[in-house]
Amino acid sequence: KSNVAVYWGQGYNQDRLSHFCQESTLDIIILGFINVFPEAVGDWPGSNFGNQCDGTVYEGTELLEGCHQIWEDIPSCKAMGKTVLLSLGGEGATTGVLDHETALGFPRPFQNNTIDGFDFDVESDGGHGYGSMITRFREHYASYPEENFYISGAPQCEIPDAQLGYAIDHAAFDFIWVQFYNTPSCSAASYFDLTDGFNFDAWVAVVLSSANPSAKLYIGLPADPTSAYYLTEDQVTELVGKYMLLYPDTFGGIMLWEATAADNNVDAQGLTYTEQMKEVLYY
Numbered sequence: 001k002s003n004v005a006v007y008w009g010q011g012y013n014q015d016r017l018s019h020f021c022q023e024s025t026l027d028i029i030i031l032g033f034i035n036v037f038p039e040a041v042g043d044w045p046g047s048n049f050g051n052q053c054d055g056t057v058y059e060g061t062e063l064l065e066g067c068h069q070i071w072e073d074i075p076s077c078k079a080m081g082k083t084v085l086l087s088l089g090g091e092g093a094t095t096g097v098l099d100h101e102t103a104l105g106f107p108r109p110f111q112n113n114t115i116d117g118f119d120f121d122v123e124s125d126g127g128h129g130y131g132s133m134i135t136r137f138r139e140h141y142a143s144y145p146e147e148n149f150y151i152s153g154a155p156q157c158e159i160p161d162a163q164l165g166y167a168i169d170h171a172a173f174d175f176i177w178v179q180f181y182n183t184p185s186c187s188a189a190s191y192f193d194l195t196d197g198f199n200f201d202a203w204v205a206v207v208l209s210s211a212n213p214s215a216k217l218y219i220g221l222p223a224d225p226t227s228a229y230y231l232t233e234d235q236v237t238e239l240v241g242k243y244m245l246l247y248p249d250t251f252g253g254i255m256l257w258e259a260t261a262a263d264n265n266v267d268a269q270g271l272t273y274t275e276q277m278k279e280v281l282y283y
């Protein structure tokens with residue numbers, strides 16, 4: 001079963017989470033972002049969810065306290081069978097888990113909601129701390145054997161990814177959705193131009209030699225048709241059709257950046273981009 005995973009939380013004028021939970025074509029929803037990481041053990045993280053939340057923060061921190069709609073919607077999202085992950089990082093985030101200790105001390109004041117795991121969208125200051133952090137998450141997960149908890153990552157498409165390369169090699173991820181956009185040399189769009197730098201094959205090799213060779217590898221795509229890296233439904237059908245068949249065990253599905261842009265991107269048949277992607281996967 002291949003999945004459609006979408007980021008939500010940074011969309012322009014975005015709808016609340018429950019709106020997207022009702023969309024049958026979404027399987028995994030990645031909440032972005034915890035965008036401020038602690039500088040030292042005991043520091044608090046910080047968060048940003050765009051137009052959501054009420055702007056209040058925990059005293060003296062950058063961690064949003066009034067994200068009522070999100071916390072209300074997570075249980076219903078899970079009741080609809082969605083996997084809900086909380087993403088750490090995002091563009092311009094204050095990342096940089098300094099060291100092993102800070103990584104282990106990353107507090108988890110994420111309300112009393114149980115999310116299904118954590119996503120690492122580390123776009124700067126990566127390094128070895130993330131390997132330790134993920135290993136610690138795995139240790140925590142092990143004390144809830146009846147629960148399914150996940151770890152995912154969103155590396156850029158150049159190999160090795162400067163921020164997450166070490167973590168991918170040394171810590172077990174369940175899903176790796178490569179941003180086959182933002183980097184011209186290896187984008188999915190480059191599959192359709194003379195450079196043909198699209199490197200899904202090489203990413204499969206990375207996964208097979210990583211700490212979790214059975215991790216699922218997703219093709220990350222922009223949902224906004226004005227993106228320089230945008231692919232039409234026909235292009236995605238050709239690209240995904242080829243790689244889904246080439247690597248049936250490793251291919252996991254499609255990731256979209258991001259949910260609101262996908263909602264607003266409707267084709268002649270009235271299908272949102274997410275619905276188009278679902279058709280591509282089950283065509």
Ligand SMILES: CNC(=N)NC(=O)NC
Binds near residue numbers: 121154179182257
């Ligand atoms: C510019 N940064 C992004 N668009 N980040 C992502 O797409 N992360 C999954």
